[in-house]
Amino acid sequence: MARSTLAALSAATAYPWHRLVRPGDWLVLAGGAVLTAASAALFWQQGAAERAVVRQEGQVVAELALTVPRTLDVAGPLGTTVIAVEHGRARVMSDPGPRQLCVRQGWLARPGEMALCAPNRVSLTIAGGKGAYDTLAY
Amino acid sequence: MASPSPGTVAIPLGPEDYRIARLAAAAIGLALVDAVIPSPLPGVKPGLANIVTLVVLVRYGWGAAAWVSGLRVVAGSLLLGQFLAPGFFLAAAGALASLLVLAPVARLPRRWFGPVTASVLAALAHIGGQLLLARLWLIPHDGLWVLLPVFSAAALFFGTINGLIAARLLAEADAGPTPPPSPEKS
Numbered sequence: 001m002a003r004s005t006l007a008a009l010s011a012a013t014a015y016p017w018h019r020l021v022r023p024g025d026w027l028v029l030a031g032g033a034v035l036t037a038a039s040a041a042l043f044w045q046q047g048a049a050e051r052a053v054v055r056q057e058g059q060v061v062a063e064l065a066l067t068v069p070r071t072l073d074v075a076g077p078l079g080t081t082v083i084a085v086e087h088g089r090a091r092v093m094s095d096p097g098p099r100q101l102c103v104r105q106g107w108l109a110r111p112g113e114m115a116l117c118a119p120n121r122v123s124l125t126i127a128g129g130k131g132a133y134d135t136l137a138y
Numbered sequence: 139m140a141s142p143s144p145g146t147v148a149i150p151l152g153p154e155d156y157r158i159a160r161l162a163a164a165a166i167g168l169a170l171v172d173a174v175i176p177s178p179l180p181g182v183k184p185g186l187a188n189i190v191t192l193v194v195l196v197r198y199g200w201g202a203a204a205w206v207s208g209l210r211v212v213a214g215s216l217l218l219g220q221f222l223a224p225g226f227f228l229a230a231a232g233a234l235a236s237l238l239v240l241a242p243v244a245r246l247p248r249r250w251f252g253p254v255t256a257s258v259l260a261a262l263a264h265i266g267g268q269l270l271l272a273r274l275w276l277i278p279h280d281g282l283w284v285l286l287p288v289f290s291a292a293a294l295f296f297g298t299i300n301g302l303i304a305a306r307l308l309a310e311a312d313a314g315p316t317p318p319p320s321p322e323k324s
Contacts, residue, residue: 014313020305024250025258032258032294040287 049111050128052090054083057121066090066126076120083124096120158202162209165190169214181228181268181285182292185300187214188236188260192253192304200237200244207233224276228268235267236260253308257301261293 021029054062056074064072064085071093072083079096089109092102097119105115108126115124169187177183187210195203211233215226240263243256269289273282 015306015309017302017306020252020302020309021254022250022252024246025252025254025301028251028255028258029294029298032262032290032297035262036287036290036294039283039290043283043286 048128049088049109049126051126052083052085052108053125053127055123055125063127064090066128074120074122076117076122078120081117081120081122090124090126091115092117092122092124095122154202157198158205158209161190161194161202162206162213165206165210166213166217169210170217173214173218179285179288181265181289184296185261185264188257189300189304189307191236191260192257192301193307195240195244195256196253196304196308200241203240204237207237227275228271231267231271232264233267235263235270239263252301253304254298254301257304258294258297261297261300262290265289265293 049066052062052064052066053060054064054072054074056076061074062072062083064070064083066085066088069086071085074081074083076096081095081102082093084091084093086107089107091107092105092115095103095117097103097117099119102115102117102122102124108115108124111126111128113126117123165187168190172183172186175184190210191203191207194206211226211229212221215221215223215229220226220229239259240256243251243259246255265286269282269286273280
């Protein structure tokens with residue numbers, strides 16, 4: 001047991017890790033790191049959320065800047081849908097729809113995110129940045 | 139060795155067949171170890187079995203490495219109950235992409251490019267092949283590419299470690315006098 005530990009120790013000093021990496025290997029490692037960073041820059045670009053776009057029957061009824069907190073009432077065939085805007089995010093506060101899906105979606109903060117109150121024909125979309133996604137739904 | 143009974147077709151086996159079988163068995167064992175290591179994200183795995191592929195590539199060439207890799211994917215998936223499941227096809231696509239990349243990589247000058255290069259490039263090709271198949275077949279949506287930086291970083295990390303281990307094993311074997319593990323001990 002002690003002998004094998006000794007052997008392992010002497011082997012570790014005989015083959016230090018940095019000696020096992022050859023000059024070209026460093027080049028490949030650097031290239032791989034650049035590739036990883038580039039893919040992150042390319043695929044993780046998100047842009048800032050700038051506006052909340054509210055539509056009724058497909059027509060834009062309001063574009064609200066996400067810098068000013070406010071609420072907005074939108075009239076639809078079933079009643080009034082209330083949109084709330086806070087700093088950097090927006091949500092559907094209340095909606096006359098039976099299943100409340102768009103209300104339960106909560107705050108939307110990323111460009112492309114969308115809450116759809118289909119029964120009342122109201123939609124809320126976050127716009128801004130480069131628009132990395134057409135739409136995001138969960 | 140029992141002599142083949144009448145009606146049995148015996149396939150003549152050369153020493154190379156036994157060697158590939160032995161190395162593939164080692165790779166399959168490591169693949170099973172790999173499978174039980176918990177992973178934060180499906181697809182991020184150390185890929186320990188590739189250490190065997192790398193050593194085989196340097197020692198016995200690309201053909202042997204392809205055999206060991208292929209046998210490991212098929213037999214490993216059989217043992218894990220994954221054969222012909224989506225995971226099997228992803229593993230096969232990854233292994234195929236790795237082998238395609240390793241063919242030219244094996245011809246690079248040894249003095250400048252060691253097992254670490256082969257390991258990192260094969261690991262990157264592995265995730266490339268897997269993501270491509272996943273994008274074309276399993277999840278046909280461009281949102282999949284959001285995972286690429288994560289997989290790429292993992293490939294870089296584990297590829298480097300596996301390459302270092304393979305380089306160490308090869309350096310130790312080259313250094314010589316260490317006798318092979320004596321059979322009477324076990």
